[in-house]
Amino acid sequence: MSKMPKWADTILIPLFSILLAFFFSGLVIFAIGKDPFNAIMVMIDGAFGSTGGLGYTLYYATNFIFTGLSVAVAYHAGLFNIGSEGQAMLGGLGVALVCLFIPFGHWTIALPVAVIGAALFGGLWALIPAYLQAKRGSHIVITTIMFNFIASALIGYLLTRVLKVPGAMSSETARFPESTHLPTFHEMLAPLGIMFNKNAPANLAFVVALVACVFFWWLIWRTRLGYQIRAYGQSESAAKYAGISPSRIIIITMMISGALAGLMAINNVMGEAERLIDNAVEGAGFIGIAVALMGRNHPVGIILASILFGFLYQGGAELALWEGIPRELVVVIQALVILFTGALDNMVRMPLERLFVALKRKEG
Amino acid sequence: MTLMQKFLGTAGALVLSAGAALAEPAVIYDLGGKFDKSFNESSYMGAQRWADETGEEFAEVELQSDAQREQFLRSFADKGMNPIVMAGFSFATALDIVAPDFPDTKFVIIDGVVDQPNVKSVIFSEQEGSYLVGVMAAMAATGDTVSFVGGMDIPSIHKFACGYAEGFKSVKPDGKVIVNMTGTTPTAWNDPVKGGELTKAQKADGSEVVFAAAGGTGIGVLQTAADEGMLAIGVDSNQNYMQPGTMLTSMVKRVDNVVYDAFTAGTDVEPGLIVLGLGEDGVSAAMDDYNADLVTPEMMAAVEDAKAKIIAGEIVVHDYTTDVSCPAY
Structure with a gap:
């Protein structure tokens, strides 16, 4: 770590990784006979060129911020939570139950209750694997990934048998009442005289995500619990020696992690779909792992990485729409970014480190 | 300027x-x-x-x-x-x-x-086309058991199963139709392995003909039927070519039309609701070179007869989605 200044570690490495990923994506696009420069322009223009596109980019980014924070908080305790997907699904259930069955006069009242519902359901879903890890030693990676399938089956069951609108074909709940609809960016910014596309799905949940980021920073670096989480993550034996109870940390951290994942439902279920649909999370829980990795488990990094993935999602949609680039290839481009920023981290890190060492020597 | x-x-x-x-x-x-x-x-x-x-x-x-x-x-x-x-x-x-x-x-x-x-x-x-393939399944089977593999467990898939069961029972009133759904989530549309396993289980229970209305899962059903020496019925597109020799027919929905x-x-598309059944050639039982050897003249005649009666309104095939129940189950 000392070989490089901190700014190089946090900015230069991800930047180089992304450039490499885009270079190889360009080669792939070139290989199928399309113009890579045109493609990248279409992606950038589609994702940031209009308030409509930006609205979609930020909508996807909001999802990834929540799941990224969820993965990151567990990571600080040395736990690898790959169950954010399932926890976010259960969060959706919490939001749906709150919005469907409690009558609210206005969204300002509905929002805090829905936040509690989402966090509670997501947190409780993470509690079971956490308990199994803390008290029974079942590995959290295995249990959380299994719980994704259980969550999917549970939601599928509820949507096809219990919560479904009778007679309807789609497995989804009824639409939430008008009074629970969160304001979109269009409604939020219009009073300020900014005209934001009224059909874009970005909504107030983006602000909730930013609040969650501040909460995350405060929790991890400014509280006693955060210190304990980090201490436990660095060294279990040292933490034990300092009187920190491992099982307590595992359970509390996983519940916070699950709650953050569950909060994603404020965006996709309450803010966008305004009803609970099957498979509403659509892999955002897994993208959260890449986001946390790339964002170096820091809220600012997570926000930036989320916007990058939001850009890939929305830009990718534009590629599919206007360039006739098949959606499978869009997934390839996303995968290349994950590959270079996550798995091949050292490929960029080592030469950069050498470069900095050489530079230092020169100065010296 | x-x-x-x-x-x-x-x-x-x-x-x-x-x-x-x-x-x-x-x-x-x-x-x-x-x-x-x-x-x-x-x-x-x-x-x-x-x-x-x-x-x-x-x-x-x-x-x-x-x-x-x-x-x-x-x-x-x-x-x-x-x-x-x-x-x-x-x-x-x-x-x-x-x-x-x-x-x-x-x-x-x-x-x-x-x-x-x-x-x-x-x-x-779909219930009308499914009725026809049910008639064919009943005539092709030597015993009295056939089966159905659905994709996701939703009313619109039971609509296929119910029509199929009704058609089968019109020929073999005491026969048995085994109905299995692959799952309750959208992944059920794309799980050929599970589709194959269900087919094997149905074969073990005596089924001789299997009708797959399960999207991508159906590919596994058709493959397993071919491996296990059963007859299979495809869905939506004409899938007869996929396993020539064991494909009895396909219940074709003319989405392409x-x-x-x-x-x-x-821009002159007429708005409104239209229902495409046998009378409009919206659904049919596919006949081509791939299944010609399996379709007997009697079968052909029975299908034509049932088709004419359905179009004339003499036979009304039950639509599962209207009351979420099936008299033929």
């Missing part, structure tokens, strides 16, 4: 030409993907047939996420695509929101119903 004016003029011309070039029909494929060997592929075939015949172009896109339904509908409508065709009931909610914003654009939704003045809804009487007709009509 200043540079600014020149620039604006060029930009204006670009916008105009772009608008004119893009007045073309569009099709949106559902999450299953364009080449799902089922209804998305069928809509692609219809669109492609139109393009081959007219030499014109159409726009197409595959969904990646649910949030994109509304987005893609709006994007296409914004660019002046007309008509916009989509296959799948999952579009209904999004289309209901989007359609009023584009009163001059015509939308066609297949398998779903949206009540808007600029939307044409097309649904199929709907897309073709919509593209041909262009």
